[in-house]
Amino acid sequence: MKNPENLKVTVSGVRGVVGDTLTPELILNFTQAFGTYLKGGKVILGRDTRPTGPMVKHAVLAGLVSAGCEVIDIDICATPTVLMLVKKFKAAGGIIITASHNPVQWNALKFVNSSGVFLTETQIQTVINLYEKKDFVISGWDKLGSVKSYDKGIEDHINKVLAYVDINKIKKSKFKVALDCVNGAGSVMTPFMLNKLGCKMEAINMTPDGIFPHTPEPVPENLKDLCKLVKSKKADIGFAQDPDADRLAIIDELGNPIGEEYTLAVVVDYLLSKKKGKVVINLSTSRASEDIAKKRGAEVIRTKVGEANVVEGMIKHNALIGGEGNGGVIFPSVNFGRDSFVGIALVLQYMAETKKTLSEIVASLPKYKIVKTKLTLSKEKIEQALTKIKEIHKNDKINTLDGIKIDFENSWVHLRASNTEPIVRIVGEAPTTEEAAALCEKIKREME
Structure with a gap:
């Protein structure tokens, strides 16, 4: 059945x-x-x-x-x-x-x-x-x-991406790159691009058979083997893609995942150092990208959660760059869609130009931690709980474009009711994981 x-x-x-x-x-x-x-x-x-x-x-x-x-x-x-x-x-x-x-x-x-x-x-x-x-x-x-x-098709795509970087500058850097393509589409594409960039590769999970060696979402808990590979091979950087290679996670040269939110943040920082332009991100994307944009004098537009909503916002506002905090970089000069190859190329370009390690680049960016949780409530009680939250926080900065987002001085929390399950998804961000978790728990108590 x-x-x-x-x-x-x-x-x-x-x-x-x-x-x-x-x-x-x-x-x-x-x-x-x-x-x-x-x-x-x-x-x-x-x-x-x-x-x-x-x-x-x-x-x-x-x-x-x-x-x-x-x-x-x-x-x-x-x-x-x-x-x-x-x-x-x-x-x-x-x-x-x-x-x-x-x-x-x-x-x-x-x-x-x-x-x-x-x-x-x-x-x-x-x-x-x-x-x-x-x-x-x-x-x-x-x-x-x-x-x-x-x-x-693959060659057309990679050539278009590489038109936006200095291939010779990256080649001269002779980067050693660790790679985990989870036996997905990246297995047949990423080596082709890295070879064009003169990178030495240390790769795992490169058989394009779709038998995933670990849970295929590129989040830190699934990338332990890649972190070990970066350290053991003394790689300059590690890249991990999901099966259809639209999302990108990055490991620094010390073997530490920088976090999916910082894939976009690093790219935003690089592009805005070169050119002024608007940045479009969704309401649940880290404030890191927003802080970077403001520091560089760029306007930030927030949209509803979802790639389609971000793309719609980017088209409407003629954005230079945008994306989501799940490792999804959207660079309209190449594509109005998440593209891990754009992320790889622009991050390597940033490192080649500045001669900085990835950990040095990330250390210069705003520091935030995101915590994601959920609260189970009956459909009837969800609306009551969200109304209660709006009343409690009526003097705070509230955005109701997509659920309820409350911005505080150094933190924020975003609540969205599921369309299919009796739950409210809660995302909180603060300078530390402990503060973000405490904020989420506080909101949960206020809803109950």
Whole structure:
């Protein structure tokens, strides 16, 4: 019997467990709906390295060809590669087959529009409506679409990223780089880029088979082997990617994770040292990036949580840089989407230019610690609790754009009710972990 918890249909696309909810029929039908929505046209298709990728891909191809689409198949590549190629080929859209940092049994379809960004809420709802009604275009034998392989997609993406750094300066630095690509898409892309930059690599988990050697989310508790590798090989820096290589975590030369929030902070600091521009981040992203921007005279715009919301804000405000505190760097000159390769290239450029170690660069940045927790409450009590918080903190700086965010002098807390579970997610930030945890606990007590 299928577990309904194993299927998620959201603004990000459709995600499920292969062999349970993510069936060939469901994949086919969702893809037919997307092809119908696009009215045929060119579609860029890429996938991460999961063992279920080929099965999912063949179902996707059947749906797109049936709808009359011209498919350009990149095969294994990063999520941002597909975003970039949609723009390069002026395609009607794109599909990435990836469940990102979810376990190996999961897979998913992420849909991209003609602007090279993920579908908006309105667009994905149109696709869902077509899926639910089974209202598909089914082409006759003489109007079927086509499939062409394109083997230069990775090279196109990396070359575009490297256009924004001084390759020779990085080469002269002769960096030794430790790498953990978690056997994902980065396994076939990151060595290609680092070779172009003249880096010596010490790599683990580089077999592109999608069998993840550890929990694939690039957070400190999952990167202990990479930290050891940095120290044992005396590497200058360590990089870790998630399976579809849109998120980036960094280890300094001492073998310490700098924290996902500081991936974006380091890039923001570097870019704003070169050029003035606006910075767009979500409400739960560290104040470190905001403090850096203010120090450099740059305007900061906060958005609702979610990559699509940040991208929308970046387009609206013509931002220089943006992203999320989960290692998601968004540099619109390359892509309106999280791109770990941009992060790698710009951090190496920063180190090459300043001749500073990563730990020295990070030591110069504002110091904050984030704590994430949650409180279980019934749906009825959640609204009451949030109203109570607003009353208690009516004299503090409150933002209600996305839940409730309360800013204090040296700290903040952000509360968001889940759409699917009877919980309130709580994120707190302060100069120390202890202070951030205490702030979260204080808010919890006020809600109960």
